Amino acid sequence: MQEKFDYDVVIVGAGPAGAVLAQKVAKENHDVALLDMKPREKIGDKVCGDGISASYFDRIEIPHPTGDELAMVMEASDVMSPDCEGVLKVYGKGYTINRLPFGQRLVSDAIKAGAHLMDKSQATGPIIRDNSIVGVTYIDKRTHEKKKITGRVIVDASGIIAVIRNKVPENILLENKVDRFDIAAAYRRIVSFDEAIKWTVKSVLIYLNQWYAPGGYVWIFPKGEKVANIGLGVQPIKGAPNPAALLKLFEKDWEIKPKEIIHEGGWNVPVRRPLAQIAANGLVLVGDAASQANPMHGGGIGHAMLAAYMASKTINKALESEDGTITLEELWGYPVEYMRSNGAKTAALEPIKLLLQGLSNDEINFIIKSKLITGEQLLDIESNPKRGVGVIKKVSLLVKNLRRIKLMNRLRIAANYYYGIYNLFKSYPENPKELAEWNRKVMGIIQESKEKLWRNPLQWAAKI
Ligand SMILES: Cc1cc2nc3c(=O)[nH]c(=O)nc-3n(C[C@H](O)[C@H](O)[C@H](O)COP(=O)(O)OP(=O)(O)OC[C@H]3O[C@@H](n4cnc5c(N)ncnc54)[C@H](O)[C@@H]3O)c2cc1C
Incomplete structure (x- = not known):
């Protein structure tokens, strides 16, 4: 007999990732529970820089911020x-936003689409059965009771705390901790x-x-x-x-x-490449819980919403199947789509971050003041690695002409790792069985780039 679940989808965390996912899945008439530990009126109230590129909203098919949500264009x-x-x-074009009204709008839209918001519900961990994630344990902060909720898919959208992911063993998820x-x-x-x-x-x-x-x-x-x-x-x-x-x-x-x-x-x-595995039997990771923010500058609101949008497409399709836990294979469409598109671009930036962390103020002054790179080229590095790799190589040649040989070498090394990581993510495995082997290659490049590019930035820091 098939197991009866409380909901089709249980989402932990009603930040940008969880709220967008809830809206997109509930809109297709699936039963969605959206848990957040905060009270309803505080959801969205997050310490943040409050900046977001305007480009995400049309891609995710949600309205741009206006009114109270919008601080400045x-x-x-x-x-x-x-x-x-x-x-x-x-x-x-970008916006500075007010996170609380922005978050409140995302949650309202999820509720309007039919999601059941369970605020003041603090998840404490996954319920695991036969290598599948089938539910979540949580504390009802109104009554202080320990409770359980089950779903065909459990989504960890709880941000950097990653309350579910952290407690899923490594035989189910390749990576469950972030260094x-x-x-x-x-x-x-x-x-x-x-x-x-x-x-x-x-x-x-x-x-x-x-x-x-x-x-x-x-x-x-x-x-x-x-x-x-x-x-x-x-x-x-x-x-x-x-x-x-x-x-x-x-x-x-x-x-x-x-x-x-x-x-x-x-x-x-x-601020690293996305986690290698963002789906397992009955489990999906989105947003900061999946390390999807941009490694170079930490911007993660847009990436979290975009990943949620992609995950919703896979989940909606998978829910058309008979009752029962949605398997890793049924969820695999999401990792493949995400990793080969946005994931590849952001992952490529990890070696660039390591390079930047290892540059002295003198070297940064030199690069920016010598006008070796334009803003447009920097944008290419961030969003178009096929062009970006050429940009870094060109800059390294200019640096060579200016006789900064060590810096030139570091730029060349960074260019190679940047493009290497991009290509590996572009060929994210079609079959989950190949994931461990693929991740070994990624880890190899990342380890090498740490050894060759990173220098301890504390050597230049203020002593306080
Ligand atoms: C100081 C700072 C500045 C930043 N500046 C920017 C910026 O300018 N632009 C940008 O794009 N990004 C910025 N970011 C990153 C951005 O905030 C995140 O990438 C983004 O919010 C991720 O969205 P999310 O939905 O994955 O997680 P979150 O926004 O963190 O949402 C997680 C949700 O889960 C809930 N939750 C957590 N634990 C539990 C639990 N146990 N049970 C139930 N609910 C739980 C939380 O209450 C929260 O509502 C910044 C981050 C920081 C820390």
């Missing part, structure tokens, strides 16, 4: 050299000013500077004439300074004097 990102004498302007080396620890303040901001308000500002943000960067994202989101991320390796203290130092040195701190806080984001 941006036209470009200005990447500043550490000494601020060079700027790399990368054009592209600290591969995380950005970030701290940000949303501040208001007495006077209108005098910097270019149509650009988000990115400061590459190993002194203030070792292994990461500082950002200033305008959210209005007198409001900005100011933050930084660091690589939280042993001995790394506290990002909150570094942000204070940055604000002091830059004489940033806010009238009011509207909100401040810290949180982490995974």
Whole structure:
């Protein structure tokens, strides 16, 4: 006799990934439970830089932010050299958003589509039977009771905590942990000013500077004439300074004097290639729980929603089958689609991140101020590796002509790993049985690129 499930799909986490997935699956008349540990009115309230490219919304087929959700429309990102004498302007429409109303809209849309929101429900782990994930244990925060809920598919969309994934054994999921080396620890303040901001308000500002943000960067994202989101991320390796203290130092040195701190806080984001395995029997991983954010800058809202959109297509199709747990094979369409498209582009950026983490301020000043690369070319590296690989090789030649031989070598090595990883993800296995072998190749390249490109950024960091 077939097992009876409470829902077709149980989604843990109602952030951008979980809420979009819930909406897209519920819309097709499937029974969806959407759990979040927060109360309904707080869902979406996340410590974030609040920036997102406009390009995602049409791809995911959801409305662009407007009204309360929208802080500002941006036209470009200005990447500043550490000494601020060079700027790399990368054009592209984007938004700064207000995360709470944005998150509230995504959840409302999921509920309107028919999803059953279970707020104040804190998942504690998976229920596993015969190597399949069949449900979730959770605490009902209203009554403090321990409860269970089952589904034909369980989705871990709980962000970097990955409460389900973390407890799935490695005989079911190839990777269930993310190393600290591969995380950005970030701290940000949303501040208001007495006077209108005098910097270019149509650009988000990115400061590459190993002194203030070792292994990461500082950002200033305008959210209005007198409001900005100011933050930084660091690589939280042993001995790394506290990002909150570094942000204070940055604000002091830059004489940033806010009238009011509207909100401040810290949180982490995974900055590595997507996890090798993002589906198992009865299980799907999306968003930060699948490490799908951009390794170079940690932007993950768009990637989380895009992955959710792709996962929904596979899940909707799989749910047309007879009752029972949806198998790994039935879910495999999602990893293949994601890894060969967005996953390949973002994974390729991991060696570039390692290269950047190993550059001194002097080297970054040199690259940006010598105008060796344009904003358009930087965009190619981020979003079009076929062109991007040529760009990096060209830059390495220019560097050679300027007699920076060591830097030239590092750029060439990075170009090779970048394109190697891209090609491996483009050939993500059609058959899950080939996954372990494929992942061994990925791990080989990643290990080599860490050894050859990464240098400890703490050697250049402020001592606090
Ligand atoms: C400081 C900082 C700045 C950032 N800036 C940007 C930026 O400017 N642009 C950008 O695109 N990205 C940015 N990111 C990354 C971005 O926030 C994430 O990539 C994105 O939110 C991932 O979405 P998600 O749905 O996977 O996870 P989340 O947004 O983290 O949502 C997870 C949800 O799961 C819920 N949850 C967690 N645990 C449980 C549990 N046990 N039970 C039930 N529910 C649970 C949470 O309450 C939450 O609602 C930033 C991240 C940080 C930390």
